[in-house]
Amino acid sequence: MKPRVSIIVPVYNAAPYLNQCVSSLTNQTLKEIEIILINDGSTDDSLAVCAALAATDDRIRLIDKPNGGVSEARNDGLRAATGAYVGFVDPDDWVDTDMYERMLATLTAAQAEICLCNYVKETKEGTVPVLVKQSGTIEKEAILGDIVANVIAKPSFRSGETDIMGSVCRLLISRELLERENIWFDKEVAFMEDLLVCVEAFLKCARIAIDSGAYYHYRVHDSSTVMAYKPKFYQRQKQAFAKLQELLVREGEAAALAPRMANRCIIIALLALANEAHKDNPMPFREKIRNIDKIVADEELSATLEKIELDTVESRKKLELNLMKKKASVALYLYYTVFNKLKAALGKG
Structure with a gap:
């Protein structure tokens, strides 16, 4: 058969x-x-x-x-x-x-x-x-x-x-x-x-x-990729983002999809910040803050954040984006530490 x-x-x-x-x-x-x-x-x-x-x-x-x-x-x-x-x-x-x-x-x-x-x-x-x-x-x-x-x-x-x-x-x-x-x-x-x-x-x-x-x-369980701490997460996401951009350029659709790629750039940063504050991240506090510094210092991210109209964004996201724009690394770490605990308590993946 x-x-x-x-x-x-x-x-x-x-x-x-x-x-x-x-x-x-x-x-x-x-x-x-x-x-x-x-x-x-x-x-x-x-x-x-x-x-x-x-x-x-x-x-x-x-x-x-x-x-x-x-x-x-x-x-x-x-x-x-x-x-x-x-x-x-x-x-x-x-x-x-x-x-x-x-x-x-x-x-x-x-x-x-x-x-x-x-x-x-x-x-x-x-x-x-x-x-x-x-x-x-x-x-x-x-x-x-x-x-x-x-x-x-x-x-x-x-x-x-x-x-x-x-x-x-x-x-x-x-x-x-x-x-x-x-x-x-x-x-x-x-x-x-x-x-x-x-x-x-x-x-x-x-x-x-x-x-x-x-x-x-x-x-969705504790060992799921979506739930686990992921080493080198930001670097690997940026690598995949670059591959996606190459694909869109090759297919002649980069300009048409530029606004969505800008949103994707921000989403990657938000996920990376949460990952740095993950309870299973074994890095010392100073190393975590240095990694967050690198994320918020990304030139492509900064340029994208400057173009966002924050008045149209829901309050929680507005706080996150404002903290990123201000490069407030310690505040971002503390925010995501609390956010991750709340998410875990509510059982959300």
Whole structure:
């Protein structure tokens, strides 16, 4: 049976979650699938769990390789894929059992190259559906403004604005599109590698179908990338930002998307400030302040902040942006220390 969909799962030290993840795939109502598990040099029991799961279903293919990072693991999955369409699932997440049948039907009916669905954020406190505002079929002319721009950043810092999480895990993508346009995950990028692939694929496809279902379950836990302290976070985000800018220049869309890239520049700084104040940051206080000094001294950030009309920004963001404009490093550190504690107490990822 030739698979219609190849589902790629990069695995690194995810043993406690693998059974739930993989069973949500083997139980798909769409039977013509292959499940490609790439064990990326795990040091826990992940390889043994993957091998046991592969023994139960001949649609599961296991690739065992030395650790090379999530981008290279996904690329290995793409090289091995034989389905006409590819999907991606992270090993600590799971999906509804009819996800790929429904998305394939939506994509086929629209004659699209990509289908995008909604997702559910799963926390200790409960589930929160995260829905995109867009619906139906997005044609080439509207993809830039309706999809790509919102993947890069929210339109403004006003309350109520939303963006689109740039994750390949909510997509079903034509493998022919990826091969035709030579789209791969950049193994040199440690953060935002998903977003880069999403933006490139969106820019190079003719039609995107939006499925209103929230099929993907994104687990937020203490060891999640989104929750953990990340060393060299700002440098790695700036590297990915530069790669994104290069992509937009190459595709001739840098000018059209300049306002969203400016917002992205600020978002990266805000995330980096919170990361410096993370409870698990082992650096001494003075080192943390020096790192914050470097963030707020960034010339591109300063130039972007000067152009923002603070009167249109919600009060909390206005405080953050004002402190950044004033380069008030100690005040920013104290603010984010309190903010992180409140966020943790409320269980927000």
